[in-house]
Amino acid sequence: xxxxxxxxxxxxxxxVVLLFAAVLLAGAGPGENNRAxxxxxxxxEREMLYQARVAFIERHYSPVVxxxxxxxxxxxxxxxxxxxxxxxxxxHNDLMSGDILLRMxxxxxxxxxxxxxxxxxxxxxxxxxxxxxxPLVESAxxxxxxxxxxxxxxxxxxxxxxxxxxDGYYLQxxxxxxxx
Amino acid sequence: xxxxxxxxxxxLAGAALNGCEQPLEGPPIRIGYMNCNSVEETMQRFRPLxxxxxxxxxxxxxxxxxxxxxxxxxxxxxxxxxxxxxxxLYIILKENHDLQLIATxxxxxxxxxxxxxxxxRRDSQIQSLEDLRGKRMIFGPQLAPTGYLAQYDLMLKAxxxxxxELDYYAxxxxxxxxxxxxxxxxFGDYDVAAAPVLDLEIMTREGKISADDFRILAQSxxxxxxxxxxxxxxxxGLAEKFRKVLLxxxxxxxxxxxxxxxxxxxxAWIDGFEALLDQDYDPIRVMAKxxxxxxxxxx
Amino acid sequence: xxxxxxxxxxxVILAAGVGLGVLGVLLAVWxxxxxxxxxxxxxxxxxxxxxxxxxxxxxxxLRPELIGFVLxxxxxxxxxxxxxxxxxxxxLARLVSGVFLIVGSAVFIGCPIKLxxxxxxxxxxxxxxxxxxxxGVWLGLQGLARGIDLGRxxxxxxxxxxxxxxxxxxxxxxxxxxxxxxxxSERGSAAQxxxxxxxxxxxxxxxxxxxxxxFCITGSVRDxxxxxxxxxxxxxxxxxxxxxxxxxxVMGRFSFGFYGQPGAHLEHLWSFLGMLLVGWLSVLIGxxxxxxxxxxxxxxxxxxxxxxxxxxxxxxxxxWGIAATAAGVTLAGKVSVLVGLAFVLGLSLLFxxxxx
Numbered sequence: 001x002x003x004x005x006x007x008x009x010x011x012x013x014x015x016v017v018l019l020f021a022a023v024l025l026a027g028a029g030p031g032e033n034n035r036a037x038x039x040x041x042x043x044x045e046r047e048m049l050y051q052a053r054v055a056f057i058e059r060h061y062s063p064v065v066x067x068x069x070x071x072x073x074x075x076x077x078x079x080x081x082x083x084x085x086x087x088x089x090x091x092h093n094d095l096m097s098g099d100i101l102l103r104m105x106x107x108x109x110x111x112x113x114x115x116x117x118x119x120x121x122x123x124x125x126x127x128x129x130x131x132x133x134x135p136l137v138e139s140a141x142x143x144x145x146x147x148x149x150x151x152x153x154x155x156x157x158x159x160x161x162x163x164x165x166x167d168g169y170y171l172q173x174x175x176x177x178x179x180x
Numbered sequence: 181x182x183x184x185x186x187x188x189x190x191x192l193a194g195a196a197l198n199g200c201e202q203p204l205e206g207p208p209i210r211i212g213y214m215n216c217n218s219v220e221e222t223m224q225r226f227r228p229l230x231x232x233x234x235x236x237x238x239x240x241x242x243x244x245x246x247x248x249x250x251x252x253x254x255x256x257x258x259x260x261x262x263x264x265x266x267x268x269l270y271i272i273l274k275e276n277h278d279l280q281l282i283a284t285x286x287x288x289x290x291x292x293x294x295x296x297x298x299x300x301r302r303d304s305q306i307q308s309l310e311d312l313r314g315k316r317m318i319f320g321p322q323l324a325p326t327g328y329l330a331q332y333d334l335m336l337k338a339x340x341x342x343x344x345e346l347d348y349y350a351x352x353x354x355x356x357x358x359x360x361x362x363x364x365x366x367f368g369d370y371d372v373a374a375a376p377v378l379d380l381e382i383m384t385r386e387g388k389i390s391a392d393d394f395r396i397l398a399q400s401x402x403x404x405x406x407x408x409x410x411x412x413x414x415x416x417g418l419a420e421k422f423r424k425v426l427l428x429x430x431x432x433x434x435x436x437x438x439x440x441x442x443x444x445x446x447x448a449w450i451d452g453f454e455a456l457l458d459q460d461y462d463p464i465r466v467m468a469k470x471x472x473x474x475x476x477x478x479x
Numbered sequence: 480x481x482x483x484x485x486x487x488x489x490x491v492i493l494a495a496g497v498g499l500g501v502l503g504v505l506l507a508v509w510x511x512x513x514x515x516x517x518x519x520x521x522x523x524x525x526x527x528x529x530x531x532x533x534x535x536x537x538x539x540x541l542r543p544e545l546i547g548f549v550l551x552x553x554x555x556x557x558x559x560x561x562x563x564x565x566x567x568x569x570x571l572a573r574l575v576s577g578v579f580l581i582v583g584s585a586v587f588i589g590c591p592i593k594l595x596x597x598x599x600x601x602x603x604x605x606x607x608x609x610x611x612x613x614x615g616v617w618l619g620l621q622g623l624a625r626g627i628d629l630g631r632x633x634x635x636x637x638x639x640x641x642x643x644x645x646x647x648x649x650x651x652x653x654x655x656x657x658x659x660x661x662x663x664s665e666r667g668s669a670a671q672x673x674x675x676x677x678x679x680x681x682x683x684x685x686x687x688x689x690x691x692x693x694f695c696i697t698g699s700v701r702d703x704x705x706x707x708x709x710x711x712x713x714x715x716x717x718x719x720x721x722x723x724x725x726x727x728x729v730m731g732r733f734s735f736g737f738y739g740q741p742g743a744h745l746e747h748l749w750s751f752l753g754m755l756l757v758g759w760l761s762v763l764i765g766x767x768x769x770x771x772x773x774x775x776x777x778x779x780x781x782x783x784x785x786x787x788x789x790x791x792x793x794x795x796x797x798x799w800g801i802a803a804t805a806a807g808v809t810l811a812g813k814v815s816v817l818v819g820l821a822f823v824l825g826l827s828l829l830f831x832x833x834x835x
Binding site for chain 3 (some may be wrong): 016042043047048050107119122126127128129166169170173174176177178179180
Binding site for chain 2 (some may be wrong): 072074076077078079081082084085097101106108109154155157158159160161
């Protein structure tokens with residue numbers, strides 16, 4: 001290295017280019033580069049979108065929550081049917097159904113609904129999420145799974161019970177954590 | 181090489197034969213379907229399922245629509261090998277004619293179970309079963325487990341005798357009886373109605389009523405929904421095969437009817453089938469005894 | 480004959496095995512996802528997401544352990560004068576292999592290290608993966624014995640072996656400076672992590688130990704199949720299993736059974752095939768995902784390309800829905816594993832030296 005003028009020229013150019021980049025980086029303001037700014041905003045936008053989603057869910061499902069809390073469980077289920085017309089396939093619909101069915105003592109249906117909800121939105125078992133419903137899912141698994149498993153033992157050829165048990169194991173696995 | 185060609189020929193022939201439809205053999209299997217609303221509707225719902233059963237069982241199958249009131253007598257006369265009806269009919273046929281339980285239909289939030297509710301308009305002054313004294317009530321058809329039996333039983337259990345304490349009660353006529361019951365209270369013709377929870381659910385889903393239109397005064401425990409049964413004369417092997425076809429049915433299963441490929445479960449308005457046990461029907465037995473209804477009716 | 484107890488290298492291998500096992504469990508205790516204290520494929524998926532190669536908001540984090548592995552390796556290789564820029568052996572084939580290493584791992588849900596971390600935590604669903612990995616390594620060995628060779632690695636001028644370590648230095652800068660274009664999950668498994676400095680130090684330590692010892696999981700399985708207990712790596716592997724099992728027991732992380740296991744599914748055939756793919760490919764390209772990182776740190780540009788392929792794969796498995804979850808394996812995942820197997824079979828046909 002540095003044996004001839006060409007090498008020296010290259011080294012000097014390298015230093016100049018690096019210095020130039022460093023100066024650019026050091027002096028760059030937030031509005032200097034629209035592309036970079038838009039990337040920077042993406043995280044913020046993502047968070048805002050998420051918060052908006054949480055608020056949207058809370059607002060739309062508040063009548064169901066109110067009915068559920070007042071003990072009008074069947075009316076709450078009917079309200080969910082009604083909401084299903086405007087929000088078809090919403091994971092939160094399955095979650096609320098699972099919650100209400102669990103309160104009604106329909107463990108098998110509750111497990112199926114909760115598993116469907118968690119499959120579509122893992123936030124429901126994520127302690128870091130404002131949508132987290134871990135205690136609900138935990139109680140469905142701890143109360144429901146042993147009962148359904150016992151029933152499956154007495155009806156080993158029941159495909160639907162086998163599916164419910166599988167749903168229960170899925171929820172158990174999600175509650176246990178691990179990589180997604 | 182010669183062996184390879186031979187094996188390939190056999191495999192291809194096997195695949196080709198497998199693709200052909202199996203010829204139907206033996207006497208037809210007669211399946212009685214309880215009419216919910218009309219013969220046309222029953223046939224439209226259950227023809228695809230019957231054709232599917234025919235395909236899977238390799239036997240000709242015949243769908244026979246039958247009125248609820250006639251079902252027991254026609255079954256007793258040996259008109260059906262298999263029968264599809266509500267869970268009270270299952271109990272009646274089980275007790276009186278040794279019907280074998282095959283599978284229970286799944287539909288709605290409670291799957292293979294359903295419930296009966298006593299409903300009033302949201303703005304009604306009626307707050308409890310006590311308040312029903314002297315009021316006008318409409319029930320569903322008399323043999324409906326969640327349109328009549330469950331609600332009648334709820335009232336008796338609460339110490340309220342509908343026969344003596346209501347002003348009067350009515351039963352609807354013709355088709356769409358459960359919808360008529362719900363609309364009856366909605367439009368104010370009656371103060372209170374005996375509505376199957378499943379009908380409330382479906383009408384809400386379809387936008388015919390709103391969840392805010394009604395208040396539920398009381399609701400029964402959940403009991404098994406519509407049920408397939410087999411006559412005691414049906415061969416055990418066939419009954420088992422029939423059950424397996426039903427339990428294995430998935431929403432993706434299709435069948436061709438009049439040149440159209442239809443989804444079997446969608447066409448029949450069914451979510452699937454479940455294998456319940458006869459003892460799961462015991463709550464209906466208890467209700468029927470308390471309400472003094474068939475098959476335990478005493479005069 | 481067992482390896483000599485007086486051989487210092489043997490003890491380095493044992494230290495690497497025990498370190499990987501114990502720290503692999505402890506990292507989960509300190510905050511990494513359950514049974515995923517160390518999972519190179521999961522970490523690669525997280526890092527790809529952090530770099531914007533996929534947009535799964537729950538899987539974006541520049542895992543310091545990965546950076547530590549590479550930098551620990553280059554540090555150690557430099558100190559012991561083992562750093563050597565080399566490459567030129569079927570570079571594109573290695574890049575694509577890197578992609579499929581992650582595909583196979585993502586369908587199983589874990590790299591070979593995590594496979595055994597899962598097993599030593601009592602997760603019996605990992606058994607299918609273990610069988611698959613052994614079968615894959617065995618198939619790879621059969622291929623090597625019959626002349627499959629990706630070509631000779633040669634010393635390269637121009638220090639190309641520095642490029643991948645330099646890239647990881649840049650990732651370290653990103654991790655510490657947290658520029659806005661690097662994504663960090665706030666929810667999901669990527670949001671679960673041990674404290675940064677602990678992860679980095681553990682990575683550096685294990686990277687250095689793995690560089691000195693040449694220890695890796697598929698390498699141990701390979702040597703175990705070839706030489707049995709005479710292989711030092713076999714004992715390293717045994718130490719790894721013992722370390723992980725003991726730590727899981729002591730830390731109360733042992734849960735025996737098939738069901739309800741963290742980050743596991745019940746589709747055993749696909750667990751088997753996923754790990755079969757990883758084992759087979761690892762033998763052909765000379766190491767599992769962990770070993771590729773270590774070799775990249777030693778200046779092996781071919782391994783560096785496999786690492787680049789792994790990062791690319793990390794993005795693809797998330798973007799294309801290839802990665803399995805506890806709910807099971809997707810159709811895309813199943814097809815991708817089969818395409819991966821077709822790729823290995825193709826490599827085996829195209830790179831076979833039939834002159835011998």
